Amino acid sequence: xxxxxxxxxxxxxxxxxxxxxxxxxxxxxxxxxxxxxxxxxxxxxxxxxxxxxxxxxxxxxxxxxxxxxxxxxxxxxxxxxxxxxxxxxxxxxxxxxxxxxxxxxxxxxxxxxxxxxxxxxxxxxxxxxxxxxxxxxxxxxxxxxxxxxxxxxxxxxxxxxxxxxxxxxxxxxxxxxxxxxxxxxxxxxxxxxxxxxxxxxxxxxxxxxxxxxxxxxxxxxxxxxxxxxxxxxxxxxxxxxxxxxxxxxxxxxxxxxxxxxxxxxxxxxxxxxxxxxxxxxxxxxxxxxxxxxxxxxxxxxxxxxxxxxxxxxxxxxxxxxxxxxxxxxxxxxxxxxx
Numbered sequence: 656x657x658x659x660x661x662x663x664x665x666x667x668x669x670x671x672x673x674x675x676x677x678x679x680x681x682x683x684x685x686x687x688x689x690x691x692x693x694x695x696x697x698x699x700x701x702x703x704x705x706x707x708x709x710x711x712x713x714x715x716x717x718x719x720x721x722x723x724x725x726x727x728x729x730x731x732x733x734x735x736x737x738x739x740x741x742x743x744x745x746x747x748x749x750x751x752x753x754x755x756x757x758x759x760x761x762x763x764x765x766x767x768x769x770x771x772x773x774x775x776x777x778x779x780x781x782x783x784x785x786x787x788x789x790x791x792x793x794x795x796x797x798x799x800x801x802x803x804x805x806x807x808x809x810x811x812x813x814x815x816x817x818x819x820x821x822x823x824x825x826x827x828x829x830x831x832x833x834x835x836x837x838x839x840x841x842x843x844x845x846x847x848x849x850x851x852x853x854x855x856x857x858x859x860x861x862x863x864x865x866x867x868x869x870x871x872x873x874x875x876x877x878x879x880x881x882x883x884x885x886x887x888x889x890x891x892x893x894x895x896x897x898x899x900x901x902x903x904x905x906x907x908x909x910x911x912x913x914x915x916x917x918x919x920x921x922x923x924x925x926x927x928x929x930x931x932x933x934x935x936x937x938x939x940x941x942x943x944x945x946x947x948x949x950x951x952x953x954x955x956x957x958x959x960x961x962x963x964x965x966x967x968x969x970x971x972x973x974x975x976x977x978x979x980x981x982x983x984x985x986x987x988x989x990x991x992x993x
Contacts, residue, residue, distance in 0.1 A: 657708070722738075727744055
């Protein structure tokens with residue numbers, strides 16, 4: 656069962672609060688579409704939502720619809736319910752399509768699936784100049800294609816994202832499409848794996864699996880995960896690095912879950928298990944990020960311990976990772992890191 660204690664604590668009738676002081680929502684910082692979309696991804700995977708979570712799913716969808724304007728999306732809403740930015744095509748656009756695609760494919764209620772697909776279609780006809788935004792949007796397209804394999808906007812978006820990533824360099828030292836590792840890195844490999852399986856594109860599949868294998872090796876140390884820190888990594892850098900972010904662990908788990916689903920190779924599940932264990936204390940600081948009392952997750956792992964604040968992004972990354980093992984049979988066919 657989904658541990659919804661902190662998810663509900665961080666929610667109201669508008670959306671999800673972005674930040675927390677400890678486990679207490681910081682209302683003065685308002686809401687952001689990035690986190691709302693992550694919430695939609697997590698809730699779409701649950702087959703039997705409680706009434707409160709069902710209502711929250713509707714609230715998060717309504718927030719996303721309110722943020723939409725001609726295929727673009729706003730991201731930041733103040734506690735006064737006033738938008739603080741203009742519609743755009745940044746990461747939040749990509750994550751909005753990811754959340755909408757997940758809802759269109761997997762939500763339990765038909766009317767919600769239908770509305771989400773319409774809104775996804777409007778956004779999917781746009782293209783972002785930013786690679787990460789395209790990657791997140793493509794994860795939504797991959798979800799749509801699990802239920803509607805002939806959906807042309809989704810197929811075109813997924814293909815465009817794979818092209819944006821470009822070919823993976825063939826050398827063993829840095830088989831990565833960018834000069835440094837940044838954030839949610841494994842999502843890049845996951846999109847190539849999804850494109851390879853769905854379009855299909857054997858070259859993209861091979862590139863994605865090779866890049867993911869390298870990422871797993873580079874982020875595993877002494878049998879535990881030691882992931883890319885918030886500042887990223889250049890080629891000469893290696894573990895350990897701090898602050899480590901839950902989103903990085905969740906992205907690695909999701910990509911490995913998809914690799915397992917596509918290839919049938921059970922070795923990928925060991926990294927999903929290590930990702931869960933990272934949240935439980937098998938990490939470079941030897942401390943759990945999961946707060947058993949609140950159901951929340953620390954915002955980062957530092958050399959001296961855990962960031963005590965329990966914001967929405969970290970909590971949803973943890974919930975998404977735990978889902979991959981708890982609902983393995985259902986979610987491994989259509990995944991993506993919240």
